Amino acid sequence: SHFLFNTxxxxxxxxxxxxxxxxSASVAKLGDLLRYSMQDTEDMVPLKVELKMVxxxxxxxxxxxxxxxxxxxxxxxxxxxxxxxxxxxxPIVENGVVHGCEKNAGSGRITVHGFQEGKYLxxxxxSSGAQFxxxxxxxxxxxxxxxxxxxxxxxxxxxxxxxxxxxGAEYTLTVINRPGExxxxxxxxxxxxxxxxxx
Numbered sequence: 317s318h319f320l321f322n323t324x325x326x327x328x329x330x331x332x333x334x335x336x337x338x339x340s341a342s343v344a345k346l347g348d349l350l351r352y353s354m355q356d357t358e359d360m361v362p363l364k365v366e367l368k369m370v371x372x373x374x375x376x377x378x379x380x381x382x383x384x385x386x387x388x389x390x391x392x393x394x395x396x397x398x399x400x401x402x403x404x405x406x407p408i409v410e411n412g413v414v415h416g417c418e419k420n421a422g423s424g425r426i427t428v429h430g431f432q433e434g435k436y437l438x439x440x441x442x443s444s445g446a447q448f449x450x451x452x453x454x455x456x457x458x459x460x461x462x463x464x465x466x467x468x469x470x471x472x473x474x475x476x477x478x479x480x481x482x483x484g485a486e487y488t489l490t491v492i493n494r495p496g497e498x499x500x501x502x503x504x505x506x507x508x509x510x511x512x513x514x515x
Contacts (some may be wrong), residue, residue, distance in 0.1 A: 320350065321345060324367075324461065325347075326335065327395065337504075338379055338478070339379065340401060341375070342375065342376045342379045343456050345372035345373075345376055346372075346376060347369075348369070348372050352365075352369050352402075353403070357380055358482070359401060359402060359419055360399040360400065360401060360402065360482075361399065361402045361465050362396065362397050362398070362399060362400075363395055363396050363397070363398050363399075363400050363430075364397065366394035366400055366403075366404055366405050366406070367389055367391060367396065367405070368441070369406055370389065370405050370406050370419070370428060372411050373404055373409060373410065374387040374389075374409065374413075374426060375425075377378050377413055377417070381417065381423070382425070384423035385409065385417055385423065385424060385425075385426075386425040386426075387388055387425065387426040387427065388425075388426075388427050389428040390428070390429050390430070391429070391431075391439070392430055392431050392432060395432075395437050395507070395508075396424055396430075398404075398505075400505065401478045401479070401482055402460055403502070404462070404475065404478070404479075405428065405439065405441065405475075405503075407471070407472075407475065408441045408472070408475065408501045408503075409412070409426060409428065409441055410444075410500075411446075411471070411472070411501075412426050412441060412442075412443025412499070412501070413426060413443070414446035415443070415445075415446040415447075415448075415488030416443035416444055416457040416498055417444075417445065419445060419446075420444075420445040423445075424428055424445045424488065424498075425442070425444040425498075426441070426442070426443050426444075426445045427440075427441070427442045428440070428441050428505070430444070432507055434513075435506065435507050435510045436487075436503040436504045436506070436507065437506065437507050438502060438503070438504060439502075439503040439505065440499065440501070440502050440503075441501045441503075442498055442500045443452060443499055444493070444497060444498040444500075445488070445498055446498050447493050447495070447498070448491050448499055452472075452491070453491055453493075454477060454481050455473060456473060456489065456490070456491055459473045459476045459477070463471075467497030472489060472491070472501065474487050475489050475503075476488055477490075479503065479505070483506050484506075486504070487504050487506060488503075488504055489500045489501060489504075491503065
């Protein structure tokens with residue numbers, strides 16, 4: 317891994333010397349993403365750390381797709397310090413880019429919206445142009461009810477498992493296709509120290 321980071325650092329210096337500051341910033345963000353993915357110490361991270369990695373990933377995508385690609389992250393500030401499973405959001409956002417934006421020649425929109433709904437922190441990832449096939453939706457529905465040993469541990473199904481193992485069976489993931497618009501992946505997490513009178 318030292319070799320990899322030293323190589324990225326050398327590329328970065330070379331880009332800065334040539335005045336390629338946009339690409340240099342993306343190389344630095346790629347280094348951050350690689351470090352994050354290679355850490356094997358923490359299973360849980362503050363939500364703001366996960367959001368920072370999502371933001372870095374989306375910034376790299378913006379450089380590639382330029383003005384055809386829009387993205388925004390809007391999460392209630394009260395929840396940014398809560399602990400969440402590492403790599404909870406990044407695979408969902410990446411899935412949205414690949415199945416929404418890339419299929420539409422790089423044009424599209426990704427939004428991450430986090431807000432309180434009763435005892436739940438709801439995080440919705442919207443991707444324009446994306447539609448989930450019926451069999452994927454059915455697999456995710458099955459995943460929520462199958463015993464753990466019978467589950468498939470890939471893609472969004474893996475996130476269903478991680479949510480339920482971390483927080484309990486009611487905290488899960490659903491996918492909503494919006495025909496003609498895109499798709500929303502909706503996560504339910506617990507509001508820390510929730511009391512009914514807080515709402």
